[in-house]
Amino acid sequence: MDFEDTHGARLKMALATIRTDVDDAFDALLPVPGDTRAPLVEAMRHAAIGGGKRVRPLLLVATSTMLGVSREAAVLAGTAVEAIHVYSLIHDDLPCMDDDDMRRGKPTVHKAFDEATAVLAGDALHALAFDILTDSSVSSDPFIQAELVRCLAQASGMSGMAGGQAMDMAADSATYDLPTITRLQQLKTGALLTASVEMGAILARVPHDARGHLIAYARDIGLAFQIADDLLDHEGDEDKAGKALRKDDEQGKQTFVTLMGAEGARAQAKALVEQACGHLAHYGEDAGVLCDLARYIVERDR
Template sequence: MYDFAADSADCARAVEAGLSEYLTGARLSGPGPAADRVIAAMRHGSLEGGKRLRPLLVRQAAAIFSVPREQALPAGLAVEMIHCYSLIHDDLPAMDDDDLRRGRPTVHKAFDEATAILAGDALLTEAFALLANPGTHPDAEVRIRLVAELAAGSGTGGMVGGQMRDIEGEKGGFTEAEIAVMQAMKTGALIRASVRMGALIGGADARALSALTAYAEAAGRAFQLADDILDVTATPETMGKATGKDAEAGKQTVVARLGLEGAREMLDRTVSEAVSALRTFGPRADGLRATARYFASREK
């Protein structure tokens, strides 16, 4: 029987160890020596915290196709490096201007703004270097598809574009459909990429990839809905970062439109949609089902 707590804890340990091993001057030097300060900032923004949910999704999707955990880990590390870079940049004064992340000073507070920008840039760049490495997958065609998938999920049609739409939404006037598009890009696109990358590692056919994509898109919506609810209901101590900032900034969220109860009802429906998309996989997809349910029940 699948144990979500044990699997997620094991994945978090593997990601922490993998990032700690990878984010060193010795590994990241070439053609010149890596700067110690930027490596330290990269490590500050990546290690000792985080639920590592995106690498978990890579692992769980790959497991449907009997891919061993260690073979899915490099792609999971690449996704997490993208996620961590985005958090470092989101916390900057020009963006969300946050002082705390995971209960610790944000990178621009622990170092300075310029170093935080460069640390994020470096994590972004090194994520693609890792995917291009033959150690990630022996088939060059699969590695190319992984690179393209992560670029799509994190670029202008994905996370970056969604962040831009989020900033524009602070001026108001977004419809519910426009909020959905923004959130699908800002948060959902990287979750979608994580699941699809796991499927690609496993050699999924078109039909399986389509079903997993439907799951991932619904799971991404559920994650963002839960995040919006927590921004209203959770305390800064629980979250390890400031809360209530969406309302202060006038950001467009489903909670702002539908209220807490309406948002919670939508969250339940969205999780059910995600779980239903996995019906063809049977017990092999129990991990992905558990993660979708976790998205709805998490408290931080």
């Protein structure tokens, strides 16, 4: 087994483990009630369990593990971040937004249930995230709980994911230039990826002004992630992706691929990944999973 294979195996195991852990956490958090709220909770389970790469929980867990935090607390905090990510997917897929029928290889929530249930399932997952973060299983220290909530609320709201989505929806997005697309994606995708890493640091009690390297790593992989997404949308396989592709092209939207060309985008994503790993150099081998994950982010086929 050569160097590359060893690293691939380590990441493969980390991805498989986090998938099971997050599925188990959602399963325990979402028991189906014996009253007419059942369809709501079934819809939340449909969206939250058994799909997705779980990149955000793994980022959080790998960061906090590198910094010496117990896995159990980190998995639960990672599940809160994933709840935010899943709620945003449910709402983004709605007919009034991207109008998508398939997500993670399954019908979207408004297709499997109905639109009203999809709106509500997203809302309930949004609230669940903050409920999770103030549970004593995440941290018995309210200071940590409050910092986690602040970090995630800001990444989710108008100065983060929702703000990026609004920029994406704006009518003149077809004319965005590279700095504007970069800013848009830093909000839409980057904010939550950065929050995942930062929440790992918060769990490890890394003070605010000592998080610079970690946040720099997260920003670089956030951008690389989005460039890889644009490349996948441009040239990927719909079956593997589990969702419709080439929508950006159809809508004439500006993306990293239209602005830099496929080859330029690929080169930029790779450069960002190497730069990201460089930010973690002084953690040595402890940063192994985070570096593997960075490389996976640009090399994945879904």
